[in-house]
Amino acid sequence: MKYITLKMVAERAEVSVNTASRAINNKPDINEETKKRVLQIAKELGYIRNAAAVALRTKKTGTIGVVIADNSNPFYAEVLNGIEEAAREKNYHIILANTQRDYQKEEEAINLLLAKRVDGLLITPVQDRDDDIKKLIEANIPFVIVGRDFENIEVDAVYNNEVKGGFLSTEYLIKQGHKRIALINGFLHKSPAKGRLEGYKKALNKYRIPLDESLISVGDINIEDGYERTKQMLEKNLDFTAIFAYNDMMAFGAMQAVKEKGLRIPEDIGLVGYDDIPFSSLISPSLTTIKLKKQELGIESVMLLLSHINGNREKPKKIMLDVDIIVRKT
Amino acid sequence: MKYITLKMVAERAEVSVNTASRAINNKPDINEETKKRVLQIAKELGYIRNAAAVALRTKKTGTIGVVIADNSNPFYAEVLNGIEEAAREKNYHIILANTQRDYQKEEEAINLLLAKRVDGLLITPVQDRDDDIKKLIEANIPFVIVGRDFENIEVDAVYNNEVKGGFLSTEYLIKQGHKRIALINGFLHKSPAKGRLEGYKKALNKYRIPLDESLISVGDINIEDGYERTKQMLEKNLDFTAIFAYNDMMAFGAMQAVKEKGLRIPEDIGLVGYDDIPFSSLISPSLTTIKLKKQELGIESVMLLLSHINGNREKPKKIMLDVDIIVRKT
DNA sequence: AACGTTATCGGTAACGTTAACGGAAATAGG
DNA sequence: CCTATTTCCGTTAACGTTACCGATAACGTT
Numbered sequence: 001m002k003y004i005t006l007k008m009v010a011e012r013a014e015v016s017v018n019t020a021s022r023a024i025n026n027k028p029d030i031n032e033e034t035k036k037r038v039l040q041i042a043k044e045l046g047y048i049r050n051a052a053a054v055a056l057r058t059k060k061t062g063t064i065g066v067v068i069a070d071n072s073n074p075f076y077a078e079v080l081n082g083i084e085e086a087a088r089e090k091n092y093h094i095i096l097a098n099t100q101r102d103y104q105k106e107e108e109a110i111n112l113l114l115a116k117r118v119d120g121l122l123i124t125p126v127q128d129r130d131d132d133i134k135k136l137i138e139a140n141i142p143f144v145i146v147g148r149d150f151e152n153i154e155v156d157a158v159y160n161n162e163v164k165g166g167f168l169s170t171e172y173l174i175k176q177g178h179k180r181i182a183l184i185n186g187f188l189h190k191s192p193a194k195g196r197l198e199g200y201k202k203a204l205n206k207y208r209i210p211l212d213e214s215l216i217s218v219g220d221i222n223i224e225d226g227y228e229r230t231k232q233m234l235e236k237n238l239d240f241t242a243i244f245a246y247n248d249m250m251a252f253g254a255m256q257a258v259k260e261k262g263l264r265i266p267e268d269i270g271l272v273g274y275d276d277i278p279f280s281s282l283i284s285p286s287l288t289t290i291k292l293k294k295q296e297l298g299i300e301s302v303m304l305l306l307s308h309i310n311g312n313r314e315k316p317k318k319i320m321l322d323v324d325i326i327v328r329k330t
Numbered sequence: 331m332k333y334i335t336l337k338m339v340a341e342r343a344e345v346s347v348n349t350a351s352r353a354i355n356n357k358p359d360i361n362e363e364t365k366k367r368v369l370q371i372a373k374e375l376g377y378i379r380n381a382a383a384v385a386l387r388t389k390k391t392g393t394i395g396v397v398i399a400d401n402s403n404p405f406y407a408e409v410l411n412g413i414e415e416a417a418r419e420k421n422y423h424i425i426l427a428n429t430q431r432d433y434q435k436e437e438e439a440i441n442l443l444l445a446k447r448v449d450g451l452l453i454t455p456v457q458d459r460d461d462d463i464k465k466l467i468e469a470n471i472p473f474v475i476v477g478r479d480f481e482n483i484e485v486d487a488v489y490n491n492e493v494k495g496g497f498l499s500t501e502y503l504i505k506q507g508h509k510r511i512a513l514i515n516g517f518l519h520k521s522p523a524k525g526r527l528e529g530y531k532k533a534l535n536k537y538r539i540p541l542d543e544s545l546i547s548v549g550d551i552n553i554e555d556g557y558e559r560t561k562q563m564l565e566k567n568l569d570f571t572a573i574f575a576y577n578d579m580m581a582f583g584a585m586q587a588v589k590e591k592g593l594r595i596p597e598d599i600g601l602v603g604y605d606d607i608p609f610s611s612l613i614s615p616s617l618t619t620i621k622l623k624k625q626e627l628g629i630e631s632v633m634l635l636l637s638h639i640n641g642n643r644e645k646p647k648k649i650m651l652d653v654d655i656i657v658r659k660t
Numbered sequence: 661a662a663c664g665t666t667a668t669c670g671g672t673a674a675c676g677t678t679a680a681c682g683g684a685a686a687t688a689g690g
Numbered sequence: 691c692c693t694a695t696t697t698c699c700g701t702t703a704a705c706g707t708t709a710c711c712g713a714t715a716a717c718g719t720t
Contacts, residue, residue, distance in 0.1 A: 003446050003447070005706060016670045021708060031668060046469070051445045051704035052385035056675045061382070072411065072511070072608075077402055084428060093442060095428045098414060112360060112423060115381045117333070139376070142331060251342070252612050259614070278402075279609050284589070335676060346700045351678060361698060383676035386705045 004047040009142055012037045012045065022051065063093045064305060065113030067106060067123040071098050073249065074277040075294065076124065079146065082298020083122060090306055092119070094327035099126055107132050114141070120305045122146050127189065142308035146301045148191045149318060156308070158301045158319045162192050165290040166199020168325040169244050169272045171290065174207050178270050181209075184229050184254065186221040186246045193218070193246060196274070200244060214238065221246050226253025234261050242270030248280045250289055255330075271330040285329035293321045334377045338437045342375065354379065370442070383638065384449055386543050392424045394445030394635060397436060397453045401428050403579065404452065404607040405624065409476065412628020415451060420636055422449070427455055437462050450635045452476050457519065473640035476631045478521045479648060486638070488631045492522050495620040496529020499602045499653040502618065504537050508572035508600050511539075514559050516551040516576045522579045523548070523576060526604070530574060544568070551576050556583025578610045581617055585660075588603030601660040615659035622631050623651045 002132035010020035015034060022030040024047075047197060055061045067081060068076050080096075089093050095116060097109035106126050113121060115330070121143035125133065130153060136143050137155070145157040173181050183200050186193035204211055215238070219225050233240065234257060243258075245251035251273030258269050265271050265285055273280060273289035280287040300319055340350035345364060352360040353368035354377075378431060387392045396413060398406050410426070417424050425446060427439035435457050443451060451473035455463065460483060466473050467485070475487040503511050513530050516523035527546070534541055545568070549555050561654035563570065564587060573588075581603030588599050595601050595615055603610060603619040610617040630649055 003444075003706095006708095016706080017706090018671080019669060022669090025708085027708095029668060034668085046465075048441060048444045050386070050447060050706050052382040052447055053389070053675090054708075055382035056380070056386055057706080057708045059675075072404075072407055074402075074404075077407070081402065094426075111378060114378045117380060117382055135376075187448075223608075252609075256612065257672090278553075279582075281611075282609075282613065283584065284614055312703075333676095336678095337676075347676090347697060348678075348701080355678085357678095359698060364698085380676055383705090386675090386707090387677045387679080390703075402700090524683080 003050070004042075004045045006047070006049070007147065009038065009045060009047050013041045017167055021259070048146040051244050059117075061117050061119055062091065063095055063116065063118045064302070064309075065095050065097065065110075065116070065118035065121045067097050067099060067109050067113070067121065067125075069099055069101050069124045071096075074279070075247065075275045075292075078277075078294035079124075079298045082295035083302055084298075085295075086299040086302035090302070092302075092306070101126050103129060105125055110136070114139075120144075120309045122301050122305060124148070125150075141161045142305060144301050144305045144308075147252045147297060151191065156304055156316045158297055158304060158321070160192070160292050160297070160321050161323050162195025163199040163202065165274060165292070165323040166196035166244075167203045168199070168323070169196075169274065170200045170203035171207070171292055171323055172327065173242040173244060173270050173272060174203060176242070176266070176270050179209050180212070180215065181242045181244055181270075182215045182233060182240040183217070183244045184226060184240070184246060184250055185216060185218050187218055198247065215240055221250055224252040226250030228253070230254040230257035231260075234258070234263075241268075243272075245271065245273050247275045248277045248287060248289055249275075250275035251289070251330075252279075252283065255283070257288075266330045272325075276326055281328065288328045288330045290328050291324045291326045292325045293323075296321060331633045334372075334375045336377070336379070339368065339372045339375060343371045343497070346450075353619070368393060385620070389447075391447050391449055392421065393425055393428065393446065394447045394450045394632070394639075395440075395448035396426050397427050397429060397443070397451065397455075398455055398478065399429055399431050399440050399454045401426075404609070405577065405605045405622075408607075408624035409454075409465070409628045411630055412558070414631040415625075416626075416632035422632075423638070429463070431456050433457055433459060440466070444469075450474075450639045452631050452635060454478070455480075459658055464590050474631050474635045474638075477627060481521065484646045486646050487629055488634060488650070488651070489523070490622050490627070490651050491653050492525025493529040493532065495573035495604060495622075495653040496526035496574075497533045498564040499526075499620055500530045500533035501537070501606065502655055502657065503572040503574060503602060504533060504539065505601050506572070506596070506600050509539050510545065511569040511572045511574055511600075512540070512545045512563060512568065512570040513547070513574045514556060514576060514580055515546060515548050517548055526574075526576065545570055550578055553579050556580030557587045560584040560587035561590075564588070564593075571598075573602075575603050576615060577605045578603035578607045578619055579605075581619070581660075582609075582613065587612070596660045602655075606656055611658065618658045619656050621654045621656045625652075626651060 005018050006020050010017045019030060023035040037295050045077045070076060075160055097113060099106040101107055110132055123143060124146045130150060147154055149157045149159050185197055188194055217229050218314050243254050245254055251271055258265055263269050276289045276291040280289050336350050337347050340347045349360060350368050352366040400406055416559045427443060429436040429439055440462055453473060454476045460480060475485055477489055479489050515527055518524055530533050547559050573584050575584055581601055585595060588595055589625040593599050603617045606619045610619050
């Protein structure tokens with residue numbers, strides 16, 4: 001509640017505020033001994049510099065804002081770890097804003113972060129709506145889209161090779177002998193869902209398996225939806241022998257529904273997830289899934305953003321990360 | 331990069347900066363029409379107020395700092411959700427700092443948050459070291475300890491009834507017919523581990539089962555440790571028929587070790603976890619566990635902290651939340 | 661000895677905002 | 691019609707820090 005100011009430190013050290021500032025910030029034009037003295041006194045008094053004042057004066061906060069869609073999804077938690085680590089290394093702090101997949105909250109979050117004058121933004125966008133994104137471009141604020149791409153706008157983005165992921169997943173099931181593969185997907189206006197669908201089609205095409213639209217469903221991407229949609233497919237007696245789930249969470253839900261029906265995995269129904277979250281190896285049977293470079297996704301995003309902030313700005317750059325399949329029991 | 335200032339808004343509206351401020355902050359002493367005009371122009375120009383300047387002037391940031399031990403643990407993620415929601419409702423923002431269970435990082439995090447001049451702090455402490463906590467008391471900065479208690483210091487804290495949790499868990503296993511119950515616990519210098527141990531002993535005592543210290547182990551509280559310690563117990567042919575795990579994550583690890591040994595749960599080995607994280611109901615067999623009021627833990631903490639910040643400060647208050655057992659398949 | 665150079669420091673202003681005060685105009689009250 | 695009150699607005703200063711410029715002293719150079 002009672003903070004020490006630089007002025008107090010300076011008075012105690014019998015130097016000007018300016019010199020004290022030089023000591024604190026390790027700047028030149030100061031004698032080595034006076035610097036030591038100032039630092040010593042600052043420590044004694046418990047000086048903690050006022051970030052608000054620094055930000056106001058220097059117009060830099062050393063902070064990047066992270067707008068994340070859903071931190072209860074372990075996938076994002078891991079991406080966040082990568083972001084945190086990379087930021088820490090570069091001496092940046094992060095402020096987190098959770099949007100809970102709500103577009104209005106996304107707008108609020110961005111405004112809040114701008115009010116805090118973050119030096120840049122990392123965003124995992126909720127929808128294909130790009131109003132607020134365009135606003136950011138207009139305002140000329142450094143930002144990077146994480147985990148997906150806006151094809152129609154020139155933005156910096158780091159994302160995964162979703163087409164390959166969809167292809168590998170489908171191909172694996174085909175090689176297991178499946179020909180009727182259900183895809184429980186996310187909403188198609190999001191680019192990852194679009195990419196995975198494309199990969200799915202590509203694999204079917206390659207192995208000359210006819211595409212059956214009735215096997216493809218679209219919806220929310222949480223456990224409950226995975227459970228419900230699988231349950232419905234089973235009750236409708238839809239003709240399928242395998243499921244390609246949009247992500248691991250949905251695969252968990254699907255697994256539950258299949259088990260409840262008395263069917264076995266993988267003997268009766270094949271199943272592949274996506275993301276490789278930590279619990280996927282624990283559940284039984286352990287889940288075959290697509291492994292994304294989650295940490296790297298975060299790290300690359302930070303690097304790209306910082307290159308903006310520091311002015312090495314060329315034209316927008318898009319980075320696509322490779323994916324791989326992790327074969328387990330399903 | 332190019333932000334609009336209040337001065338620009340004021341000039342455009344042909345009023346003083348002060349009047350513009352009155353409009354933005356919805357303060358009295360301003361004509362209704364001029365207020366509307368200013369707000370309109372502010373919106374047109376895309377004015378976003380500079381939080382740093384406001385903080386500097388008002389000495390309030392409208393922000394609370396949250397120091398969390400490990401955001402990869404779903405338990406904390408849910409507590410955090412409660413915190414976020416409660417804070418949002420009261421028009422406070424949160425800044426998150428992850429310590430990864432490292433004491434030095436905890437100190438750094440606290441310093442960082444103080445530099446940002448947060449109005450208050452919520453802390454899930456790493457250890458029983460209380461140097462930095464005492465510093466906070468000295469500096470007279472509002473804070474609340476979340477999820478545990480420092481018995482020997484007068485601090486505000488919100489935590490769970492760990493003794494009851496330990497008791498319920500152990501009692502459940504006893505009623506299932508178990509008499510040799512292994513406890514894989516966390517380090518004892520943390521108060522939750524201490525409380526759960528006390529509950530464990532209390533239950534044994536009530537049902538006149540002798541305490542065997544060799545059944546109690548102590549260590550880290552992640553999946554790997556749960557796996558390793560269980561594996562060792564099995565290989566040492568320790569005489570036990572049930573496991574009480576410190577938390578669900580450890581129970582998952584224990585489950586894996588037991589399965590690998592070819593034993594069945596719950597037929598051969600009884601198992602109870604703690605925390606009731608979302609995956610506990612998904613894993614098979616679904617995990618019997620102790621349910622904590624995670625959301626409420628977050629909410630109560632925020633309430634307590636805000637009562638400090640707003641000056642309604644009596645003597646330190648400790649809030650203990652009730653727990654319950656969720657009986658599933660194990 | 662006269663000069664330039666370097667090291668070290670201080671003074672002033674500024675960042676964007678709000679608090680405190682004062683003043684003018686409009687309104688009410690008698 | 692005069693005074694008291696209210697409404698509305700502007701001026702000034704301040705929050706804590708750093709950038710910019712200038713000043714002094716010590717030192718080296720010719």
